[in-house]
Amino acid sequence: MNDDELDERIRSGLAALIDQARDPLPYPPREEQPESVYDGSGDRGRRATTRRVFAVAAVVVALVAGGAVWANRSEGDRNLEVTGETDRQVPRRLLVATSDGRIGTWDGTSFSRQWDVGTVSELTSTPDGRTAVFTVPGPDNGCLGTTAYRLDLTDPNALPVRVLTNAHHVLVDPTGGWVAYRFCGDGTGLGLSSLTDPTNNWRVDSDHDGIPLVWRDGGDTLLFGIDGTNRTTTATRSKSLDGWTESRPSKFSTPTGAVLATDTINGLVVAVDARLRSDTDELVFDLSRYGVDAVTQLRSLDRDGNVVLATTRQRDNTIAAWTIDLSQDPVHVTNVPMPDGSIAIAPTG
Amino acid sequence: MSMEVDGRADEVVYKAHASELVRFATGLVGVDDAPDVVVDAFLRVSASTTWAEARDKRALWLRTIVFESRSLARSADRRRARERRAAVLLAVPLSECVELPTDVIEALEQLSDQQRAVVVLTYWMDLDPMSVAGLLELSEGSVRKQLARARARMREVLS
Numbered sequence: 001m002n003d004d005e006l007d008e009r010i011r012s013g014l015a016a017l018i019d020q021a022r023d024p025l026p027y028p029p030r031e032e033q034p035e036s037v038y039d040g041s042g043d044r045g046r047r048a049t050t051r052r053v054f055a056v057a058a059v060v061v062a063l064v065a066g067g068a069v070w071a072n073r074s075e076g077d078r079n080l081e082v083t084g085e086t087d088r089q090v091p092r093r094l095l096v097a098t099s100d101g102r103i104g105t106w107d108g109t110s111f112s113r114q115w116d117v118g119t120v121s122e123l124t125s126t127p128d129g130r131t132a133v134f135t136v137p138g139p140d141n142g143c144l145g146t147t148a149y150r151l152d153l154t155d156p157n158a159l160p161v162r163v164l165t166n167a168h169h170v171l172v173d174p175t176g177g178w179v180a181y182r183f184c185g186d187g188t189g190l191g192l193s194s195l196t197d198p199t200n201n202w203r204v205d206s207d208h209d210g211i212p213l214v215w216r217d218g219g220d221t222l223l224f225g226i227d228g229t230n231r232t233t234t235a236t237r238s239k240s241l242d243g244w245t246e247s248r249p250s251k252f253s254t255p256t257g258a259v260l261a262t263d264t265i266n267g268l269v270v271a272v273d274a275r276l277r278s279d280t281d282e283l284v285f286d287l288s289r290y291g292v293d294a295v296t297q298l299r300s301l302d303r304d305g306n307v308v309l310a311t312t313r314q315r316d317n318t319i320a321a322w323t324i325d326l327s328q329d330p331v332h333v334t335n336v337p338m339p340d341g342s343i344a345i346a347p348t349g
Numbered sequence: 350m351s352m353e354v355d356g357r358a359d360e361v362v363y364k365a366h367a368s369e370l371v372r373f374a375t376g377l378v379g380v381d382d383a384p385d386v387v388v389d390a391f392l393r394v395s396a397s398t399t400w401a402e403a404r405d406k407r408a409l410w411l412r413t414i415v416f417e418s419r420s421l422a423r424s425a426d427r428r429r430a431r432e433r434r435a436a437v438l439l440a441v442p443l444s445e446c447v448e449l450p451t452d453v454i455e456a457l458e459q460l461s462d463q464q465r466a467v468v469v470l471t472y473w474m475d476l477d478p479m480s481v482a483g484l485l486e487l488s489e490g491s492v493r494k495q496l497a498r499a500r501a502r503m504r505e506v507l508s
Contacts, residue, residue, distance in 0.1 A: 006504050011472045013378055018473055021375040025384045027360045082426035221428025 001279070020225060023093075026107050093191060094321060094336070095132055095153070097123045097344040103132060103151065104339075105348070111339045117160050122168065123344035126176030130154050131195065132346065133163065133172050133179050143168050143184035147321075150179075150195060164193055171297075180215070180222055192222070290322070290333070291315050299347035306332040309336075311345040321345050359395050366407045367391075376469035377418040377462065379454070390414040401492060408484050415466045415485065456506035464499040467492055 001009075094104045097120035104114035123134045131150050138145020146168045149160035163170075167181035178192050180344065194200035215222060287295065292312040296319075299309045310322045319342055325332035354508060374383035390413040394400055403409045457465055463485070469483045478496065482489040 001504060001508050006500060006507065007472070008505055010453060010456075010468065010500075010503060013450035013456075014469060014473045016450045017380075017454060018372045018375050020380045021372040022380060022384050024371045025388045027363045027367075 025107070044069075078149065093129065093348055095123060095125050095129075095346040095348040096339055096342050097134065098339065099341040099343050103134065105153075106339055108336060113153075113156060115158065115160075116154075117149070117151065119147070122170055123346045123349040124170060124172050124179075125153070125346045126172050126195070127174055127299075129174055129348035131172075131176065132348070133170050133195070134160075134344070135168055135170055138166075146184055148179065148181060159233050164191075167191065171215065173215045173222075175219040192216070287312065287322070287333075290320075290321070290335075297346060309347045311347065319343065319345055321347075360408075362406050363391060366410065370407075373411065373469060373473070374414050374418065376473055377415065377465050378455070386414055386417045390417040393417070409502060411484060412486065415462060418465075419462045431486055452507055453503075456503040459502050460499050461495075463487075464495045464502075467495045468499050468503075470498060 094106045094108075095103060096111065097103045097117070098111075099115055099117045099225055101120075102114045103117050103120065103123065104111045106112075118136055120134045121137045123132065125132045130153055132153055133148060133150050135146050137143075138147070144166055147165045148163040148167055148170045150163050150212045151160050152158035163179060164181065166184045168184060169182045171180050172178070172195070173180065173192075177195060179195055180190070180192050182190055192202040249343065286311065290312075291314045293315045294313045295310050297309075297311045307323060307325045312320050312322065312325060314320050319338070321336040321338065323332075323334045323336060325334075370387050370390075371383050374386045377383070378386050390410060394410050399409065400406065425448040457468070460468065466485060467481055470476045470484060471478075476484070478489050478492045481487075481496075482492045485492070487495075
């Protein structure tokens with residue numbers, strides 16, 4: 001390789017790498033800001049402590065309802081060791097759909113990079129934050145006709161691309177390659193569809209009508225619950241990505257079967273209804289005390305899975321987002337303010 | 350009052366240069382860590398006594414980013430986290446991957462932090478050795494030497 005060829009390879013390689021650069025984080029104030037902290041001491045929490053947080057935390061809503069419990073937290077729970085590296089406490093960026101038909105990015109204070117997409121019922125994104133997947137309800141807001149779309153978030157002028165129709169409860173897997181969904185109509189079908197190859201699909205017909213869907217093990221395992229039967233069935237994707245096998249019964253069971261899990265919280269925690277719960281029941285964190293009816297998505301915000309973002313449906317039918325710092329004792333729970341008219345939230349990036 | 354003015358001035362500096370410096374840091378530490386490194390460097394440098402007096406705050410911030418990238422490389426926890434992320438990346442089907450220049454990334458990883466900074470400033474910012482030397486507060490001879498060593502190492506890896 002001569003000098004010119006070397007220079008060109010370095011130059012083009014660097015340019016390609018740097019083209020992938022992310023947006024900068026919001027301006028970090030040097031002033032200390034108050035943060036809401038739940039101390040877990042009883043029925044009433046307390047507002048305490050100050051610490052350096054980023055801009056969004058300056059407007060956090062105090063969360064003082066109490067009663068959260070970490071059960072058996074220290075015993076045999078190696079995955080919950082505190083590393084000492086806490087990283088940030090607030091999400092860098094959220095994807096938010098609003099009632100006026102827009103999807104945009106929200107950093108806690110400003111709503112930017114918007115796309116007009118129409119009414120959104122569910123919203124999720126790939127882990128790299130480059131693609132949104134959302135559903136638009138069918139006629140009369142029924143499930144039939146519900147259509148899932150993907151949207152390229154790196155292109156401000158991108159238009160939604162249809163992924164599939166008559167499917168709901170979409171959830172992108174941790175690799176960002178697949179979207180899991182439930183079929184409308186018969187209420188018993190479960191499917192997976194490649195986000196890039198619409199001909200690459202996987203479907204199981206079963207009696208499973210439990211929702212929502214659950215990804216674990218870095219996307220190798222899909223859990224789907226069975227409402228009210230205390231059982232969950234797993235489907236395992238083969239490593240070769242050329243097919244899926246279904247396995248049952250699962251080792252995992254829940255009181256209601258309504259399960260939402262992620263493998264991003266130290267690979268362990270599963271959300272059940274309004275609680276965050278591990279599959280070994282070694283820890284439980286009860287969000288219902290914050291008006292949470294159901295956890296809809298979880299995503300790790302730091303590198304070690306200590307800080308997670310939970311998006312929730314509230315009992316008053318609104319939506320909300322929370323950061324939960326599992327490395328703190330007591331655990332920090334912070335409400336993330338949402339823009340007006342928010343109807344769906346997805347962690348992104 | 351003066352603190353508020355300082356704060357606003359810092360915010361102006363941050364907003365003016367953060368995007369560019371995140372791209373610069375991406376060349377040093379990769380896509381995932383760059384925004385963190387830039388913010389960490391800003392917090393560190395803007396709290397320092399030299400910040401208020403600095404005539405070229407962007408250059409001071411840039412040098413701190415190079416310093417922070419060394420701290421990042423020394424952090425075992427962060428190294429492990431990067432390895433985990435790499436494992437996740439490998440799990441993504443090829444068609445899903447953004448095309449990253451893995452050979453160039455591998456070559457960059459063979460360089461010292463200072464060599465990497467010199468390479469990024471030279472090849473991405475198109476700066477001549479004198480300008481790089483000014484930014485990094487090195488002698489021009491040192492920059493030329495670092496660049497020659499970096500090119501030799503990268504040639505080995507890329508060949």
